[in-house]
Amino acid sequence: MYGKSLLSQARTALTQKQITPLTLAMPIMMGYAPIAMTFGLLTYQQHLGVWTALALSTVLYAGAAQFAILGLLALSNISLGQVFITVFLINLRHFILSLAYIPNTKQWSFFEKLRFFPILTDENFAVLLTNSEIKKDPIQAYRVSILTYSTWAVFTLIGYGFASLIPDPKILGLDFALSAMFIGIIILFIDRLEQSITFIAAILFMLFFYFVLNCGRFSVILAAILASFVGWGVECRRKSS
């Protein structure tokens, strides 16, 4: 009788009560590790220092924007202003995430918000919202974020160290890794007609600005802004019809 209740207690603990920040962070950490490693690897291939890799991963800490910076640096003279605008545009969605998360932080102190929001990512946001208790607990929610944040930094370094062991990246086709990775990310974004149209529009605008008008690196910003307007326009039109 006693043994049975103990067993059922343990089962309850395992199924319900054991949701800790680590349980929530684990899937994100597993997802981040290989991406962060890829980032470290690519940073090495762009002949950037290990401190640059670490700084980008700790200060910027934004997957897509970090890869975009590598992409921008890969091509010739690029101004700081262009890097700034590109990163700013990609990170603008953190706006929306932070904004959407604010209702959960009503009881938090200013310091608790200040340490939580700078390291909020899309994945943290999504996972935290699945747990009604942890998302409102400033310490628990921060733990989820700091776990994924550390994973990102540590695996950036591992990837960087791993890359220095590879003799010639060209033989292995690794110079294509960044573009291939972008293609992989782009496809994950394409889930509706509007996204596909945006994708095609971005290609066409880019070809026009880069090759016809010779706008150089500034073409990226122009094409991105215009293509987003196309996607947005199509969405508005479909909604109204």
Added chain:
Amino acid sequence: MVATQLSRLSPMFISSKFHMSESFERWLKYIPISVLTALIVPEFFEQTSGEFHINTNYLISGIVAFCVGLWKKNMLLTTFVGVICLASLRFLA
């Protein structure tokens, strides 16, 4: 580095100040896909003495990676296939 730091932090402070309109939010959704697409387009071309040429190896690898991506929806696999494809094209050439 300063620029990137600023871009990361400024949205945080501004976001609490003003309310974003719904259509602006919808426009923002399309930014990541268009920026990433715009970034890879020049990768498929190479410039020799002022003229642009299509880099066939890159283009083929890109198309293969794209198809695998559409099929499996797996970012890592897509990257991996793209890289392997380019490596084998170079090996065969």
